[in-house]
Amino acid sequence: MSSRLASAVRSVRQFSTTFSRRAEAVAPTAPPPARARGRWGLGVAVALAVPVAYVAGAVNPPTIALMFSPRYSPPPPDRESKIGKEITAEVERELQELALVAEMRTLSEWYESRPYEKYDPNKVHNSLTAGSLRGPGKLAVPPIAFAKENETEGVIVAHLGRSLCGHDGIIHGGLLATVFDETLARNALMNIPTHIGVTANLNINYRSPCMADQFVVVRTKLEQKKGRKVVVSGTMDTLDGERIADATAIFVEPKWAQFLQSSGVTDTLGAPTQPEGEMEMEPREL
Numbered sequence: 001m002s003s004r005l006a007s008a009v010r011s012v013r014q015f016s017t018t019f020s021r022r023a024e025a026v027a028p029t030a031p032p033p034a035r036a037r038g039r040w041g042l043g044v045a046v047a048l049a050v051p052v053a054y055v056a057g058a059v060n061p062p063t064i065a066l067m068f069s070p071r072y073s074p075p076p077p078d079r080e081s082k083i084g085k086e087i088t089a090e091v092e093r094e095l096q097e098l099a100l101v102a103e104m105r106t107l108s109e110w111y112e113s114r115p116y117e118k119y120d121p122n123k124v125h126n127s128l129t130a131g132s133l134r135g136p137g138k139l140a141v142p143p144i145a146f147a148k149e150n151e152t153e154g155v156i157v158a159h160l161g162r163s164l165c166g167h168d169g170i171i172h173g174g175l176l177a178t179v180f181d182e183t184l185a186r187n188a189l190m191n192i193p194t195h196i197g198v199t200a201n202l203n204i205n206y207r208s209p210c211m212a213d214q215f216v217v218v219r220t221k222l223e224q225k226k227g228r229k230v231v232v233s234g235t236m237d238t239l240d241g242e243r244i245a246d247a248t249a250i251f252v253e254p255k256w257a258q259f260l261q262s263s264g265v266t267d268t269l270g271a272p273t274q275p276e277g278e279m280e281m282e283p284r285e286l
């Protein structure tokens, strides 16, 4: 949520709390005797409470209400349109200003990268996450990825827009699976010398609905490395720390991986420019 929106929500919340406190304070001390006056007072209270509740609810509706009756939202604008570019820039600005991102940047033994940023322009349009799903209202910007220098852990922050829903207003579970697949893959593949691996298994527990149009934080962890097989686990939370889902995955390096060119994969993963203690694999000719 943008900080401006957050402060608007806060002030409305504060207003409604103040208002109801005042109503509580006034109600019992109001002169009770005349029945007619009591009814009139109740009428005024209801007349006031309804619009106040409506305004408060419209600005900050309870999750359960949104689940059953989401507010209508216009379709996403074209990525190259003026408004499309503005939305993309706004999401990028918010991402760069997140407290979590600032905190991660202070940690030693971690590096930062931007997966998909250097994706081959001749291939990007056919990529699910870097092409088809990229755009305002969808995956507006590439995620920011932080990784431990020894590639045992990762923290990825991604924005999930309003047009990636299953139930309207709630991010599609299959999209969350895609996000897990790619974030867990990044952690796993950095542990494979060729950086080439395929998903052999992905196991997800969905814990709570993921509301659209928010940043999510995926934390990944290397569990096991055994031959060509890498096991990783991960969690997905809202910025407030609410668990959305958790997952485990197994990635396997194909037997023919050493014959493939890996530089494109390295770019896609957002590998550190100078991997420590390890030279970039020379692309091999078939």
Ligand SMILES: *[C@@H]1O[C@H](CO)[C@@H](O)[C@H](O)[C@H]1NC(C)=O
Pocket (backbone or CB within 6 Å): 109, 148, 150, 152
């Ligand atoms: C990775 O680095 C962390 C420190 O950031 C250290 O605690 C951990 O033991 C290292 N793990 C391996 C497998 O090297």
